[in-house]
Amino acid sequence: MMMPENGHRAHGFSSAFFLDSDEIIKELDLKGNETFMDAGCGDGHIAIKVIEEYLPEGHVYAVDVYDASIEDMETYKKENNIENLTNIEADITEGIPGVDDESIDVVLLVNVFHGFKASRKLDEAVDELARIIKKDGKIAIMDYKAWDVPKGPPTQMRSSPEDLEKLFASHGLKMTYLNEEIGEDIPEGKSHYLIMFEKE
Numbered sequence: 215m216m217m218p219e220n221g222h223r224a225h226g227f228s229s230a231f232f233l234d235s236d237e238i239i240k241e242l243d244l245k246g247n248e249t250f251m252d253a254g255c256g257d258g259h260i261a262i263k264v265i266e267e268y269l270p271e272g273h274v275y276a277v278d279v280y281d282a283s284i285e286d287m288e289t290y291k292k293e294n295n296i297e298n299l300t301n302i303e304a305d306i307t308e309g310i311p312g313v314d315d316e317s318i319d320v321v322l323l324v325n326v327f328h329g330f331k332a333s334r335k336l337d338e339a340v341d342e343l344a345r346i347i348k349k350d351g352k353i354a355i356m357d358y359k360a361w362d363v364p365k366g367p368p369t370q371m372r373s374s375p376e377d378l379e380k381l382f383a384s385h386g387l388k389m390t391y392l393n394e395e396i397g398e399d400i401p402e403g404k405s406h407y408l409i410m411f412e413k414e
């Protein structure tokens with residue numbers, strides 16, 4: 215496993231090595247005072263960038279099931295006296311403790327969602343994401359295209375935007391945005407898509 219650039223421990227491959235976090239965060243059109251969650255934050259490089267550069271007046275939640283990632287985020291918080299950061303160790307599919315219903319403006323999952331398919335916990339994950347977002351909040355998912363290509367997770371773990379649109383619709387969430395020209399340049403084209411959902 216490669217050590218993430220910020221030295222934090224991560225369970226999985228940090229997207230800092232191959233995705234442009236500014237390209238991703240700009241898609242969210244943050245105004246500066248939102249409540250934002252990096253769900254499946256890994257090394258936390260996206261949560262940290264959002265706090266330091268995009269949400270001076272907002273609040274950031276960093277959530278991961280891997281205890282070492284959350285410990286490292288707690289060290290970062292303490293060493294830098296960051297008040298507007300809450301780090302939570304939790305399995306998203308089992309519920310995120312301490313996060314109220316309809317309290318989050320934007321939740322972002324980068325290279326996390328395919329894991330819910332692998333663990334057959336798609337409905338549980340979507341229910342929890344729907345619970346925490348505000349009525350006009352956004353769920354933003356960036357993941358690998360459902361292509362049979364060597365880079366990224368096995369093909370059977372991937373979902374297409376159409377698969378996600380159907381899944382989220384069955385939980386009362388409508389697709390509001392889709393960008394299929396994002397991510398890394400691979401021989402087949404752009405590696406990822408970014409899709410957003412809101413409550414109906």
Ligand SMILES: C[S@@+](CC[C@H](N)C(=O)[O-])C[C@H]1O[C@@H](n2cnc3c(N)ncnc32)[C@H](O)[C@@H]1O
Binds near residue numbers: 283305323
């Ligand atoms: C491939 S890494 C991506 C990390 C980060 N989002 C990034 O872009 O670098 C996937 C992360 O999702 C976390 N994760 C996987 N399943 C999870 C779950 N059910 N609940 C919370 N975190 C989860 C893993 O621990 C890991 O840190």
